[in-house]
Amino acid sequence: MNSTIVRRKHATPPVPASPFPYNPGSLLSVMDLSLEGVSRLLARATELDQMDPLVRNRILAKRKVALLFYESSTRTRTSFELAAKALGADTALISSLSSSIEKGETLKDTGLTLRSLGAEAIILRHNASGAAWLLERETRLPVLNAGDGMHEHPTQGLLDLRTILAHLRPGIATVDAETLKGVTVAIVGDILHSRVARSNLLLLPRLGAQVVLCGPKELLPDLAAEAGPGVTVERDFETALGQSQVAMMLRIQAERLAGMQIDLGGYTASYQLTSARLAKFAPKAVVLHPGPIIRGLELTAEVADGPQSAILEQVKNGVAIRMAVVERALTAAEQGGRA
Amino acid sequence: MTALVIRGGHLIDPAAGVDAQKDILLQDGHVAEIAGPGKLKGANGAEALDATGLVVAPGLIDMHVHLREPGQTHKETIATGTAAAAVGGFTAVAAMPNTTPVNDSAETTRWMQAPERGGVVRVFPIAAATRGSKGEAINDYAALKAAGAAAVSDDGHPILKEGVMREALAAAARVGLSIIQHAEDTRMTQTNGTSASMNLGTVSFKLGLRGMAAEAESAIVERDIRLVMELREQRPHLHVAHVSTAATLNAVRQARRNGLRVTCEVAPHHFLLTEEHVGCYDTNAKMNPPLRAAADRDAMIEGILDGVVDAIATDHAPHAIHEKEVEFDRAPNGILGLETALGLSLHWLHAEWKMPLGRVLSLLSAQPAAVLGLKGRGTLAVGSFADVVVFDPKTEWVYRAAESKSKSRNSPFDGWTMQGKVWWTISEGRIAYRAQN
Numbered sequence: 001m002n003s004t005i006v007r008r009k010h011a012t013p014p015v016p017a018s019p020f021p022y023n024p025g026s027l028l029s030v031m032d033l034s035l036e037g038v039s040r041l042l043a044r045a046t047e048l049d050q051m052d053p054l055v056r057n058r059i060l061a062k063r064k065v066a067l068l069f070y071e072s073s074t075r076t077r078t079s080f081e082l083a084a085k086a087l088g089a090d091t092a093l094i095s096s097l098s099s100s101i102e103k104g105e106t107l108k109d110t111g112l113t114l115r116s117l118g119a120e121a122i123i124l125r126h127n128a129s130g131a132a133w134l135l136e137r138e139t140r141l142p143v144l145n146a147g148d149g150m151h152e153h154p155t156q157g158l159l160d161l162r163t164i165l166a167h168l169r170p171g172i173a174t175v176d177a178e179t180l181k182g183v184t185v186a187i188v189g190d191i192l193h194s195r196v197a198r199s200n201l202l203l204l205p206r207l208g209a210q211v212v213l214c215g216p217k218e219l220l221p222d223l224a225a226e227a228g229p230g231v232t233v234e235r236d237f238e239t240a241l242g243q244s245q246v247a248m249m250l251r252i253q254a255e256r257l258a259g260m261q262i263d264l265g266g267y268t269a270s271y272q273l274t275s276a277r278l279a280k281f282a283p284k285a286v287v288l289h290p291g292p293i294i295r296g297l298e299l300t301a302e303v304a305d306g307p308q309s310a311i312l313e314q315v316k317n318g319v320a321i322r323m324a325v326v327e328r329a330l331t332a333a334e335q336g337g338r339a
Numbered sequence: 340m341t342a343l344v345i346r347g348g349h350l351i352d353p354a355a356g357v358d359a360q361k362d363i364l365l366q367d368g369h370v371a372e373i374a375g376p377g378k379l380k381g382a383n384g385a386e387a388l389d390a391t392g393l394v395v396a397p398g399l400i401d402m403h404v405h406l407r408e409p410g411q412t413h414k415e416t417i418a419t420g421t422a423a424a425a426v427g428g429f430t431a432v433a434a435m436p437n438t439t440p441v442n443d444s445a446e447t448t449r450w451m452q453a454p455e456r457g458g459v460v461r462v463f464p465i466a467a468a469t470r471g472s473k474g475e476a477i478n479d480y481a482a483l484k485a486a487g488a489a490a491v492s493d494d495g496h497p498i499l500k501e502g503v504m505r506e507a508l509a510a511a512a513r514v515g516l517s518i519i520q521h522a523e524d525t526r527m528t529q530t531n532g533t534s535a536s537m538n539l540g541t542v543s544f545k546l547g548l549r550g551m552a553a554e555a556e557s558a559i560v561e562r563d564i565r566l567v568m569e570l571r572e573q574r575p576h577l578h579v580a581h582v583s584t585a586a587t588l589n590a591v592r593q594a595r596r597n598g599l600r601v602t603c604e605v606a607p608h609h610f611l612l613t614e615e616h617v618g619c620y621d622t623n624a625k626m627n628p629p630l631r632a633a634a635d636r637d638a639m640i641e642g643i644l645d646g647v648v649d650a651i652a653t654d655h656a657p658h659a660i661h662e663k664e665v666e667f668d669r670a671p672n673g674i675l676g677l678e679t680a681l682g683l684s685l686h687w688l689h690a691e692w693k694m695p696l697g698r699v700l701s702l703l704s705a706q707p708a709a710v711l712g713l714k715g716r717g718t719l720a721v722g723s724f725a726d727v728v729v730f731d732p733k734t735e736w737v738y739r740a741a742e743s744k745s746k747s748r749n750s751p752f753d754g755w756t757m758q759g760k761v762w763w764t765i766s767e768g769r770i771a772y773r774a775q776n
Contacts, residue, residue, distance in 0.1 A: 019619075106664070107666060128666035129546055129547035129667065130667045134664070149548075150547030151548075
């Protein structure tokens with residue numbers, strides 16, 4: 001009697017649609033972009049990359065871009081800065097350890113201060129998931145999410161896509177829902193704490209790719225398989241590798257483990273990408289890594305430096321993609337629509 | 340003291356079994372007389388309120404609020420919190436002890452009830468179950484009860500240690516108080532001082548936020564019920580605060596079948612919203628326990644409709660605007676509730692889900708009064724306290740957090756349509772709130 005609870009269907013309050021992004025130049029999530037928008041950014045990245053630097057640096061001449069970094073960064077910060085400068089923009093770098101953030105200034109107040117100083121767009125790296133949304137709502141400026149906590153890193157997703165396309169679909173000009181049909185991308189390692197994984201698993205299936213997440217339970221909960229269409233979980237690394245054309249290796253994010261204990265010996269035995277594994281299970285796969293790489297942990301030095309590695313290409317692609325994204329940030333409003 | 344007559348209204352007093360047109364005379368802070376329309380004998384010269392077309396009901400009782408006084412008066416004071424209560428039709432609120440300092444003393448318990456605090460409705464302090472709400476040493480419950488504490492709780496924190504909880508249940512039973520447990524196994528929800536900030540599930544994974552497992556709630560409730568069972572000779576009363584998961588509700592249901600004195604409350608946000616309402620990191624959708632999965636929310640609806648839920652309680656938890664305008668994982672837990680509980684309950688429970696009006700009102704008055712053992716409240720039987728709410732059950736209106744009487748604005752229900760306009764809230768015979776027109 002008691003075990004048969006009658007399920008009544010109750011109308012319940014709807015979940016309101018997201019008001020984000022407020023600014024058409026913002027890039028908070030890869031989901032802010034339509035596939036046409038992705039195509040435009042990829043095409044523009046190539047154009048800007050090939051453009052005469054002296055012509056290119058007039059595009060955003062004397063426009064002001066702020067880089068607001070609450071976490072340390074080598075690749076993302078430098079490539080955003082080089083990208084903005086390559087277009088002629090002035091950049092200002094604010095990092096949490098040498099600013100009033102140390103004195104307790106909030107993200108909102110820091111953002112409003114930068115806006116008053118003339119910043120026309122803010123590139124934000126922050127250790128809290130969702131920080132870019134807060135900053136955009138409070139400043140209404142174009143905000144470029146350069147990594148928010150464990151959430152997203154949309155320009156990384158785009159530069160990874162550019163790298164994957166260069167290897168697997170050379171010469172294509174635009175992308176659509178079938179561009180990566182038949183392609184499987186394994187994302188391996190600390191998925192739980194990875195914003196790179198989230199941006200990629202949201203973006204790549206929209207182009208037809210399959211994403212296989214691979215890692216131990218502590219770093220990859222079962223429910224990750226429900227994170228979106230085209231996403232599956234495979235615990236066995238060699239099985240995942242065997243079906244993949246791209247192997248994206250991730251670092252264990254020691255700074256976000258929050259007391260979690262990981263047996264590194266066991267981890268490397270199961271999940272380290274070695275030359276032997278690569279040769280046996282994925283001799284043609286492209287090896288990606290968003291960096292920073294920890295040689296000898298998630299991958300060996302031989303693999304990182306080996307012929308299948310596209311890790312340094314990713315870095316290079318980062319500048320091209322970020323030029324296109326920074327340009328979009330400062331021109332989308334003028335063009336009166338969102339990309 | 341002046342007398343007050345409410346004429347022409349429809350009296351709904353579930354505890355007294357009244358659901359009819361009645362006039363009612365309030366005198367000296369109590370209900371003096373109830374009679375058919377125009378039949379009151381002692382009403383001569385009393386101020387009269389015309390309640391034609393309106394419902395007259397026992398004043399609402401919110402058994403779970405945070406009034407932030409003493410010590411956190413930038414968020415709320417007893418004066419502003421009770422003003423918001425009166426707007427919402429509440430004539431009594433039970434104030435949780437996580438103030439600064441924690442209310443773990445008879446002095447603070449008395450201080451909160453003093454007229455100087457400016458409360459416009461009755462405040463029943465819930466005193467801390469343990470010293471400083473640290474979950475280690477239990478307080479002197481007899482002294483707290485003598486000072487007016489309606490129950491004891493470490494709300495905001497669980498009483499985690501089994502030995503302490505057992506001792507607390509037994510000690511509270513000896514003096515006739517209930518233990519209100521904030522059920523959260525913090526060993527599952529906190530790591531190295533980092534607290535999870537929403538429900539654990541697909542949404543938390545997608546948002547990159549640390550999640551609180553539903554089991555962190557039900558595990559403590561199941562343990563506590565086991566303790567109540569072990570102590571059943573002493574008749575302890577366990578009340579589970581802000582139930583948010585299906586598993587917890589099932590545990591309470593089972594305990595009741597076993598004849599144990601276990602009661603529970605559900606907050607409007609837990610029977611209306613889900614983890615999806617966190618949206619893009621809306622800190623007004625952050626509270627503890629968090630918004631849960633749709634299946635849990637549906638279980639709260641079922642539990643209210645089938646009667647296992649004893650009370651609707653708001654967990655009114657004001658926070659200053661600047662405290663909520665921060666990164667999601669750094670924002671404090673809690674939302675406003677006093678001004679929206681009746682409007683949401685009438686809109687959803689009554690109008691949408693067809694719960695009889697008397698049952699909805701009972702969950703908001705008679706039943707919480709019974710849980711807390713408040714004599715003469717939650718009913719309008721002759722001789723009871725003159726705690727009354729008079730409202731139009733049909734009128735729809737839109738809630739604007741910016742116009743709240745609370746000091747704070749942190750409501751996820753800003754802009755929502757409410758049903759049921761409160762015309763008068765009367766606390767012990769005095770009009771605590773009167774609609775502007």
